Amino acid sequence: MVNQPWIKRPRSASKRCCAAKRLEYRAGAFVELPSIRLENVFVRYDNRDVLQQISIDLDEKRIGIIGANGAGKSTLSRLLNGLVLPTEGTVHIGELNTREHAKQIRRQVGFVFQNPANQIIMPIVSDDIAFGLKNLSLPKNERQVRVAQTLGELNISHLADRETHTLSGGEQQMVALASVLAMRPQTVVFDEPTTMLDLRNRLAFQKEIAKLSQRAIVVTHDLEILEDFERVLVVTDGTIAFDGPPADAIAHYRQWSHA
Ligand SMILES: Nc1ncnc2c1ncn2[C@@H]1O[C@H](COP(=O)(O)OP(=O)(O)OP(=O)(O)O)[C@@H](O)[C@H]1O
Numbered sequence: 001m002v003n004q005p006w007i008k009r010p011r012s013a014s015k016r017c018c019a020a021k022r023l024e025y026r027a028g029a030f031v032e033l034p035s036i037r038l039e040n041v042f043v044r045y046d047n048r049d050v051l052q053q054i055s056i057d058l059d060e061k062r063i064g065i066i067g068a069n070g071a072g073k074s075t076l077s078r079l080l081n082g083l084v085l086p087t088e089g090t091v092h093i094g095e096l097n098t099r100e101h102a103k104q105i106r107r108q109v110g111f112v113f114q115n116p117a118n119q120i121i122m123p124i125v126s127d128d129i130a131f132g133l134k135n136l137s138l139p140k141n142e143r144q145v146r147v148a149q150t151l152g153e154l155n156i157s158h159l160a161d162r163e164t165h166t167l168s169g170g171e172q173q174m175v176a177l178a179s180v181l182a183m184r185p186q187t188v189v190f191d192e193p194t195t196m197l198d199l200r201n202r203l204a205f206q207k208e209i210a211k212l213s214q215r216a217i218v219v220t221h222d223l224e225i226l227e228d229f230e231r232v233l234v235v236t237d238g239t240i241a242f243d244g245p246p247a248d249a250i251a252h253y254r255q256w257s258h259a
Pocket residue numbers: 045046050067068069070071072073074075076
């Protein structure tokens with residue numbers, strides 16, 4: 001096997017309890033961000049390995065995922081909140097397994113899709129953001145407070161009463177993000193969130209990602225987004241071909257693309 005020192009090897013299961021944990025300051029206290037762990041994961045469609053033998057721990061707060069079309073990035077991102085289940089292997093968020101604890105994991109790990117139209121359900125913005133909160137059994141007044149807070153945090157309070165089908169693409173993407181953030185997840189996974197945005201909205205969205213207190217894991221072809229990230233994975237043909245700081249990962253990806 002070729003020596004690939006840049007690829008992080010998974011910690012052994014016995015070390016799991018002692019692994020360094022990320023601490024997050026929330027509501028006046030430090031809370032632990034659970035580690036995301038993929039162990040020997042394969043995803044297979046029609047007898048074809050789309051992801052193969054992925055073993056990795058994700059602890060950082062800003063993680064990018066890049067790679068060529070069809071490499072397996074979306075599939076990898078969808079494993080992280082149980083939208084896709086591994087054909088073999090396991091995905092854990094802290095102690096929760098995506099196979100067994102789908103509901104709890106969806107609350108902890110929010111997902112923002114490339115096309116916000118796939119995510120927006122209700123005809124009015126504030127109702128759309130409140131929609132997911134009903135499943136949390138929050139009383140109505142608390143839901144209203146949560147919606148107003150989230151709109152305020154994203155500086156889109158002016159959109160509260162708008163009909164969702166009249167929003168621009170950039171506004172729709174912000175509303176989709178608001179509906180995820182209102183659930184107060186610990187991690188937000190973004191699958192190519194800026195692809196449909198013009199330059200101005202792309203930069204605005206990039207700023208919102210940078211400001212998030214949550215862990216953000218971003219699949220993207222927009223390499224500029226990744227500049228300040230802590231870690232970037234390069235996915236090639238269903239494997240993690242490189243894992244390291246953004247500049248090195250992007251250099252690896254550029255070199256691979258030119259080969
Ligand atoms: N539900 C599915 N059924 C069959 N094949 C699938 C399914 N989902 C993904 N694939 C295949 O798996 C491979 C990886 O797809 P994936 O969407 O993860 O790639 P990607 O790296 O995100 O690509 P892109 O950058 O083009 O979005 C592709 O060949 C795709 O056709």
